[in-house]
Amino acid sequence: MKTDFTLAQLADPDLAAVNTILRTCVHCGFCTATCPTYVLLGDELDSPRGRIYMLKNMFETGEPAPAKVVTHVDRCLSCLSCMTTCPASVNYMHLVDRGRAHIEATFTRPMAEQLLRKLLTFLLPYPGRFRLSLIGARLLRPLAPIMPGRLKSLFALVPSVAALASPVDRPQVFPAEGKRRKRVALMCGCAQQVLKPTVNEATVRLLTRLGCEIVVASGAGCCGALVHHMGRDAAARAAAKANITAWERAAAADGGLDAIISNASGCGVVVKDYGHMLRADPDWTKRGQWVSDICCDVSEVVEKLGLPAPVLSQAPVVTYHGPCSMQHGLKLKATSPALLQAAGFEVRQPAEGHLCCGSAGIYNVMQPAIADQLLSRKLTNIRATHPEVVATGNIGCMVQLEGGMMGGAKGAAMVPVVHTVELLDWATGGPKPRAIR
16 A cells, blocks of 8 residues: 655654555455454445555544544454454554544544543443442443433443452462462453453462462553553553563562463453553563563463363353454464363354454443444354353453343343353363353
């Protein structure tokens, strides 16, 4: 793709990087076939290629982001399916991230949207605040049907049953069972430990059983994904630095760290990008890259260590939903299904597995109409596999799918949704997941 940046513009490292990405694109259009918003809406401007053209024009002019560009960039799920499809290896992720930062810096959103974004960033990254907010939200949940669009979508995601804070999320060290094979830090996440604390509990049981000493580091918190995808780069870098500092302290004790474990693939994609995120800060570049290099999904560690023989006499049929962040971001499409099969489960995969379920962080709150269409399409494909359990590896997908499978279409079977690690833990000696009756 031809670009027209001036020499003065190219002196800016960020614009120079944008220019490199844009010039990689050969505008072949392969990305349109796998882009969820283009598949649904059929609008070129809601395809990666269309957004690339709009971002190119915005960056070349250097002017504030036009409302039209904001509309179509906001509709992007950042599912990264286009990057899996692209034959030219265009780094769309970094391009759209830079576009969102420019939008955040130059565009004034309507007041209602500003307030909603501030509310989400005030609550979701902080487990204590988020847990308290859910108490009030449950009291107001009966009013959800009469609330305006985005608030209605937000309240629809509120769980009906409160989950108590889990002791595993406190800073501590869990010793390995038997001989220590690895020493790892566990990312406990923010929303996940409030909405699904059983995921971290299962992760600790499974990894210690496999010989991992697990550190929950003091000072580690939200990965920064929420603010990062809103274009708030400074806040994202601050979150990254806080986590890096916490994990450095953990690594300084008793033999370092072999890995930093994520059990939410959406978080994993962002943490593995810390090196790039902090590339312009000489005091943090190498430290961020160290984290990027040793961060891995829990499935990768389990695969390397190997599962013990399964102990279940009868295992349910599992339909595996591959999160976009797992298959397109981390490039781990086959790992979890293979582990589930090794654990004794019959694994089925739905049609159109490459398409997003509509969760995409807070996308289902900010773009509820599109998210609902994607969810409906995803549920149709999942139900066609006749699952007894649905498994996935990302908290956003879990909440999104659970809302559909448990409260789905009239006459549809209610199917539990669990994290892959909960099934692997159960199959190798852990308790039955609470969601499975």
